[in-house]
Amino acid sequence: MSSATEPTMYIPTYDDVLVAHERIKPFIHETPVLTSRFLNEKTGAELFFKCENLQKAAAFKVRGACNAVFGLTDEEAKIGVATHSSGNHALSLAYAAGQRGIEVTVVMPRTAPQAKKDAVIGYGGTIVECEPSTSSREAVFSEVVAQSGADFVHPYNDPRVIAGQATCSKELVNQVENLDIVIAPIGGGGMISGTCLTLSTIAPQINVYAAEPLNADDAARSLKAGYIIADDAPNTVADGLKVPLKDLTWHFVKNHVTDILTATEEEIVAAMKLIWMRMKLVVEPSSAVTLATILKNPEIFKGKRVGIIITGGNVDLDKLPWMDK
Amino acid sequence: MSSATEPTMYIPTYDDVLVAHERIKPFIHETPVLTSRFLNEKTGAELFFKCENLQKAAAFKVRGACNAVFGLTDEEAKIGVATHSSGNHALSLAYAAGQRGIEVTVVMPRTAPQAKKDAVIGYGGTIVECEPSTSSREAVFSEVVAQSGADFVHPYNDPRVIAGQATCSKELVNQVENLDIVIAPIGGGGMISGTCLTLSTIAPQINVYAAEPLNADDAARSLKAGYIIADDAPNTVADGLKVPLKDLTWHFVKNHVTDILTATEEEIVAAMKLIWMRMKLVVEPSSAVTLATILKNPEIFKGKRVGIIITGGNVDLDKLPWMDK
Structure with missing residues (x-):
């Protein structure tokens, strides 16, 4: 272990x-x-x-999301950020990225509450849907990061x-x-x-x-x-x-x-x-x-x-x- | 007029x-x-x-209720206060009277929300019910005051x-x-x-x-x-x-x-x-x-x-x- x-x-x-x-x-x-x-x-x-x-x-997740987003160099920021989250980290990272004016992609289970999806979009984020399982989320997210090179802001282990x-x-x-x-x-x-x-x-x-x-x-x-x-x-x-x-x-x-x-x-x-x-x-x-x-x-x-x-x-x-x- | x-x-x-x-x-x-x-x-x-x-x-009605209750002389306070209210003035007068430790009777429409009735009782007030109309409220209230001699704290015209x-x-x-x-x-x-x-x-x-x-x-x-x-x-x-x-x-x-x-x-x-x-x-x-x-x-x-x-x-x-x- x-x-x-x-x-x-x-x-x-x-x-x-x-x-x-x-x-x-x-x-x-x-x-x-x-x-x-x-x-x-x-x-x-x-x-x-x-x-x-x-x-x-x-x-509260806005605190961590803002620290990650505003700590990026201008070079890094240009490429944007990405995460997977069905909830508050998604909204928060979208908010933070919106404040800095950079791209943000969020992998969300298709079953996530519509209100949270709407809020991510309202802040200017892009949603990529996955199935509501850990395996699907990780597979879809790997693809997103491989394509965009976006900085991964983990919801907590960061x-x-x-x-x-x-x-x-x-x-x-x-x-x-x-x-x-x-x-x-x-x-x-x-x-x-x-x-x-x-x-x-x-x-x-x-x-x-x-x-x-x-x-x-x-x-x-x-x-x-x-x-x-x-x-x-x-x-x-x-x-x-x-x-x-x-x-x-x-x-x-x-x-x-x-x-x-x-x-x-x-x-x-x-x-x-x-x-x-x-x-x-x-x-x-x-x-x-x-x-x-x-x-x-x-x-x-x-x-x-x-x-x-x-x-x-x-x-x-x-x-x-x-x-x- | x-x-x-x-x-x-x-x-x-x-x-x-x-x-x-x-x-x-x-x-x-x-x-x-x-x-x-x-x-x-x-x-x-x-x-x-x-x-x-x-x-x-x-x-906000706590403000007016407290001003009325804490402005009473000790003599007046002993007899207690009474009011009629569709809700918040009732809670507020009950709260104020509870803070001063004096009696309070509230005439409330029987249709008032249960949560408001519970709160009046929670603060130590006594409720007398009336019908949900101005005329019924005033009639029932007159009786209450005639019996107790309590100081009438009107919900607003005071x-x-x-x-x-x-x-x-x-x-x-x-x-x-x-x-x-x-x-x-x-x-x-x-x-x-x-x-x-x-x-x-x-x-x-x-x-x-x-x-x-x-x-x-x-x-x-x-x-x-x-x-x-x-x-x-x-x-x-x-x-x-x-x-x-x-x-x-x-x-x-x-x-x-x-x-x-x-x-x-x-x-x-x-x-x-x-x-x-x-x-x-x-x-x-x-x-x-x-x-x-x-x-x-x-x-x-x-x-x-x-x-x-x-x-x-x-x-x-x-x-x-x-x-x-």
Whole structure:
């Protein structure tokens, strides 16, 4: 398993985060931190919600995408960028490329939500469709890159992307004093890796927790096992959290994450509805896994000051998960 | 029509607004002002959304309610407060009374959203139900007050309430420079009156527009006619805007409002969905009437810096208006 446990690529440092933040500031929001007395009373904790659903493209992934795109030389930029993603990374890379005025090609499963395809096109991106399987995605994507020579911006296993995501908790610790814990959802681990990178450097006393759907708990099982476990096609309402860890994100997870907590589909949907109802924020299911795990594990969070990364707000308003019942 | 055109009660001044703001500050949020590049491009205006949906009780009405409740003497407070309301004023008075620890009784139409009834009870209020018409509400309410002697905090035709609502645009002009226009929804006219009170004093160059559902356009017809026209039971998805003007709010509307614009039910629902989709904010239908009228009357707003009061976020998440289709 050595290739899975020792990253073969450059491991970003906090200096990269500082460079990233200066580079992306013109293209992102410093998102607000909101609180809810109701949810504080319900959990016994002091919760500080870092609202990346109010970010450009309604997703933290704009941070990493902008860092990758605006870090390209003019020569590189001329050739354009490409990625595969069924969701927020697709929108975010399209947004970033649009801001720089360069070409972007996104390989998306033909089953991806039309709203997300429309948004990619709205930002000026080109979509190439694949079948909804890992094998089809990789085959189609290889072809795209072979033809165009475009720079591949991986959704998470990329030092530029991780350094970009790391700017989120850099803002958070500046906005909220004396946090005890920061918790974020974990899918491929890009946001968690960025969070670990920033906090282990500038606030190592803060514990980092990750939250994962029980239906896609490969990261939790990886942390217990001590090596990367990848599931092929997990099924969860938290559609941003289906992808597996890769070597670079595993490096940060295994070295800096205190624990990975899980929640059921019902708990995730209930927490999502609670955030909509009490905080008046549109958040996507992936963003609600954190609150679901806090409600499920009060003993960890009680009396603590807890930063929660709300990762995004891209959701189909015509198909809300609590309406399936 | 003299009783309808000359207020019989005290007309609040900007000094009352200053007192109100100091009084209520511990119990309210200074709500954020958010922007959307997409909506700016769509309207050709610069829009600044003052997010009272992120206010305590998710409604600007907390401002007026807190000013009334915390302005009572200890003697008065002991007897408690009462009101009739189709929604947010009920929650808000219940919240304010709960903060002061005094009794509150609310007369609500039996058709009011369950979420709003639950919230009133959650804050410790008592609900007495009436039929969904102005006449029934007033009859039931008279009985309640006759029995308890509670201080009547009218939802809008009350100088204490208007002075409280006026703190919202006081914050707004502090948060955003050089506004040309401020627009707010109009039902009974409490928010619009407060807006007129503040802006006519400290920023008289700003034009105040009101936005109203076409299905409940009594204020627009009043402004044209030059006297109060009241409908008994208009039907609109914007359930906070069904009530008529009263003498005190009419005083501010006729003297300071530039125009009252209207929008159809379809336009209101489309604008509401647009705010949810693009700004990731849960706003109620009444809050979307403003954007609906801006989209409908681009010539008024184009090139202007426009403050928009987002009045509240209390909506039944199980019954969203675009899902009836």
